[in-house]
Amino acid sequence: MRFVDSCELKIAAGNGGNGCVAFRRERYIPHGGPAGGDGGKGGDVVFEADPGMGTLLDLVYHHTLRAEDGEHGRGKDQYGRGGPDFVVRVPVGTQVFDAATNELKFDLTVPGQREVVARGGKGGRGNIHFASSFDRAPRRAEQGEVGQEWSARLELKVMADVGLLGFPNVGKSTFIRAVSKARPKVADYPFTTLTPQLGVVQIGKEASFVLADMPGLIPGASDGAGLGIRFLKHVERTRALLHLITLDAGEDRDPYKDYLALTKELQKFDPELAKRPTLVAMSKADISEVKDGAYKKAKAQFKKKKIDLRLVSAATGEGVRELLIDLFRLVKGQVPEEY
Secondary structure, three states: OOOOOEEEEEEEEEOOOOOOOOOOOOOOOOOEEEOOOOOOOOEEEEEEOOOOOOHHHHHHOOEEOOOOOOOOOOOOOEEEOOOOOOOEEEEEEEEEOOOOOOOOOEEEEEOOOOOEEEEEOOOOOHHHHHHOOOOOOOOOOOOOOOOOEEEEEEEEEOOOEEEEOOOOOOOOHHHHHHOOOOOOOOOOOOOOOOOOOOOEEEEEOEEEEEEEEEEOOOOOOHHHOOOOOEEEEHHOOOOOOOOOOOOOOOOOOHHHHHHHHHHHHHHOOOOOHHHHHHHHHEOOOOOOHHHHHHHHHHHHHHHHHHOOOEEEOOOOOOOOHHHHHHHHHHHHHOOOOOO
């Protein structure tokens, strides 16, 4: 399934039905009086956050989300039927912006949350409401109100406790496969992961958190390089960050400089992101060049910045559980009971 995290569409609620001008026409009842019913209310457009959805793909091809109009009133005191609400399911984490002003209108962050994004128009009153001692046969009724209509831009930001960051090929996909049931693609070339991958990390029966593997970032990402800001925005929802670094056999890069480069991109994209609680770990500890050489050098460099560099291996499990326990403590503020 294609991962779609943004789209634009028009939202149109239903119009209210018109009130009716009518009079009683019953046998043996002369001058029966007004009998025109009210028009029905137009249907609302309602967004509902569905935890079973992970993409906006279903909405991409909808140019307009339109609710039904209310029925017009009829004679014999018959009111028009109200238009049913048009309920649209969207992924949890969907933000709804006004396309014209870029103002955030709605933010659906809780499963099952419902928001009326466009209200239907009220139905017009029939002539039964306008009878008085001065006018016993009113010949006027109200028109139904027009439903709300506006252009919206939908943005999806994944909901996760921890964001997994790092350059391409540092082992992010391998790590999330090892600690959860998520199954992102793993290969020995850059940008194998093209969409954010969510995985539930289960530490114990009652202790878990959601980890999001963000597609590989590179210098200039905040300006659109690589996969750019398309996926940096997903980091905004996370409560803590896990930054993976390692040696890359195909590139002559320094793990410490990699960390500084991506931290700079976070700072440029959103200064608040750089302040999030962050753990840094060097992956691929099962490789001797990493464990015996690169780790010792990088640990000394990070110590100067008062950062405790971890060493982990998704392949062997070395250091992984201890790292997960510390991540749980960061996002939940407590140590799991099973620990």
